[in-house]
Amino acid sequence: MIKEEKSVCKTYGEMDIGSFTTELGARIRNVKIAYERIGPKDAPVIFVCHALTGNQYAVGDEEQPGWWSGLIGKGKHIDTTKWQVITMNVLGGCNGSTGPLSEDGDGNKYGVKFPFISVRDIVNSHYSALKRLGIRNVHAIIGGSLGGMQVLEWGILYPNFAKLLLPLATSPYLSDFGIAYNTIARFAITNDPNWNEGNYEGNPTIGLSIARMIGMISYRSSEQFNARFTREIREGWGNNHQESSYQIESYLKYQGEKFINRFDANSYLYLLKAMDHHDIGRKRNGWRKALATIKANIVAISYKGDIIYPSNVLNEVGKICQHNSQTAKHYEIDTIFGHDGFLVEFEKWGHLIEEELNGIH
Template identity: 60%
Template structure:
């Protein structure tokens, strides 16, 4: 008999929530998507910086549609897949756009700073509210990968498998540098107004610039050269603002596109959370933190990833008997975790078949 299937696109309330900083949010909700048979093992998917809860999607394909779905590498006919919009996000979860009950207005820059650990703790509370107390796997890349690592340390007996992708145990100075440029672009936009901007006139120029900076770091030089080269009208003597080359048009398009779907304050808060990512913080060091992980680990890095170099993830799990590590050969660099699923999706499919090794 075929199991009953579900698709949920809802919010779950976890009530008051105390952050690592000691500050308390009086009421927190997390927006989530839940797909798959009702009694099937649960897989938690954690999204990246500008991602959202729509991993699979219903009215339109989700952002990981090449990896997750009916008959795909993460098969939603065999597993339930749940994804939360992160705490501090702007797609329905409590964040800078939410109403501050103390003022009756949106938090904006009054929203407290959050950490990756706060994000994970809030997800754990939300899962318990949904009646979920064990996960078959936790999967995610980039900011999502940071959450995966923290899940394995904060709640080591909660899952059978961890699958961190395109991530490192702490964010490097190089990664912080890129985030700093993005932060500078947004906060120096005259429309930012210290974070208390008019919703009808947000700091779009700053946010678009921040996105353009990010897009450069997500891909490799080889990929840019292969895709764009020096194609374009090749004129540079008409205007300082014109896009003379295809690569410029691409960056302008990507920057402007983000401003229509993402909040600048959320972008800033999540950049700070990424900057603070260090699994060794308060735990002695990275090696000591890694030893707290009890689940099977499939760690995947991507060749040419500038922000999250494969060597750092490899070194974290070298001595762990329950860990496997792979480097995917790709020209996409960091963005490899969002494309070319045929290269690494089979690894995840095989990992999910395994039971917990003690």
Template identity: 55%
Template sequence: MKVATRRDTGVINIGELRLESGKILPNVELAYERVGSTNLPAILVCHALTGTQDCVGNEDAPGYWANLIGHGGYIDLDKYQVISFNVLGGCNQSTGPLSINPLTGKPYQTEFPFITIRDMVQAQYQALEKIGIEHLKAVIGGSLGGMQVLEWGIMYPNKMDALFPIAVTPFLNDYAIAFNNIARLAILQDPKWNNGNYTQEDIPEHGLSLARMVGMITYRSGDLFNERFGREQRGPVGVAHEEIAYEIESYLDYQGKKLTKRFDANSYLYLLKAMDTHDIGRERGGWKKAASAITKPLHAIGYSGDLLFPTSELKQLVEHLQVTDKITTFDEVDTRFGHDGFLVEFEKWGARIEQHLKMLHNQK
């Protein structure tokens, strides 16, 4: 018999938030999903670029990690509760460019201040304090979520028992920043962006769609694209430039338009910029020195063929921590999905998380 899962959603107001830039955001809110019994130890899940707080979701709308988290699952809701926040700067009820600026009574849009990964983590810390979660069993997340995990380990090293940074590196490399720049320019050069002052009835759909297409190309491996589409034609060769001739074009067009139905272009820009700033060593004397602040076990997972976050760079972080006698493990998942490996094929890597959590559980 299937066990019913307790799931709460809502918004937490944390009040004023002083950003890393020194600017103060008033009346900050973070939207959340909280799943499982509130009497159980808590695991914080941090989402990726276009993710939301709905990591588990419900039967009608499963979350992006619904196949990882559940009763008897790799992250077992019989043992843990799971909480996730929509990031600061997001567009799913958390304070971001779509939010009303209390000083003007209008949406912030590009008057929203620039934010960093550290700002996101600080906001989540304050939100947890508000709802009375004083300690976390673990913090876990992939990509942008993995960036948050690393910052959690440095900024609040005693808040959790373990860290699970997935599909991430200690800093965003220039190759990834280059793709972010192309995506950013796609939006900025859409006439409808209008310096960020667009209405929800007339959004820069073309620019955001193109930005998403750029991202999709980097999220998966060339082998997977070639295997899936195999130069399959959709129309005759020699059609007009704007017409779709191959299935791969149709796929990218679909994915681009799909995102425009649920994501804000300004929010996309702010989150891309936040990712660009990701460097755990920034203003901390370099990433190796910054990593020394991590005191709890760190269990990293990388994915073969990840163009944006090479496994070699994540492994280097792990090896550095191991030299300093930190409890650290690294697993590389063999996959044709590349970076998107953290969203699929849970049977290949979910058990590794389950094993590490079981060891933590048995220690208490």
């Protein structure tokens, strides 16, 4: 179903791209990719790639603002009166694109029978969907975290598709440290009795909420947690082991409980595996040589205190790409929000995006 709001030139829909074959050779039938499209239809396209628990609603609406509504919209840093912005839910996701919750063609949900997918599979499926929308090239591709992984793959898989690449809070490969966090999250979900080898009827709430709490710790810096919560007492101390003595405990539990109502555990597992497998140098003689194939201008942004994707890695990406593309830059944003810096404090870095978008012709 397609919903159109002509006053804001906004479209929500699902694009049927037919059968899709993964990197591992698995064939997925009747693949659908859900999307949000906003802005003048004849304007240059900015393609947005979302992070692990994101979705296609980057802009959203007045009732439910999107996860990047502070960056994208009328009169904002990515101005939707000037640019046409398209965001797609990832393959393997749980917000309309084909994933574990989808039917497998025989009337059953895929569940853990869904094929393993890679970041390259996500990019290839989105390329097919964009072609179906009549998009043959874009002005820029932007995304953070898992979205940034996609941005880098876009530049390698389709070197002539975009003029500008904007990878944020990401890396050309996921480090062992990053895989370690994903391992704990995966262990929490798969060892929840309600996971039932992936054949659950309702989310395995304990495991998925623990996984989310683990993620929340890795997304922020210690400075941000300490400054926000300041060891504030909530329920008192020493009554029982289930008490939330401190405000930070209550916050993490709340984040876990909220998450189980909006995200599917199997989708989370599949996307964690895709992130673990992310390495732009895989089968390309290493990530440095892979970067050499990028033709687009590239502007990378990292965030101080990001423990998963430290700034020095993206800084090296920028240096390597300076020898290959027309323009290659790296900015580090001073923030206490760590990895989540790409979702907040747009006043600190949104102008950089705006300037780079306007500077490329």
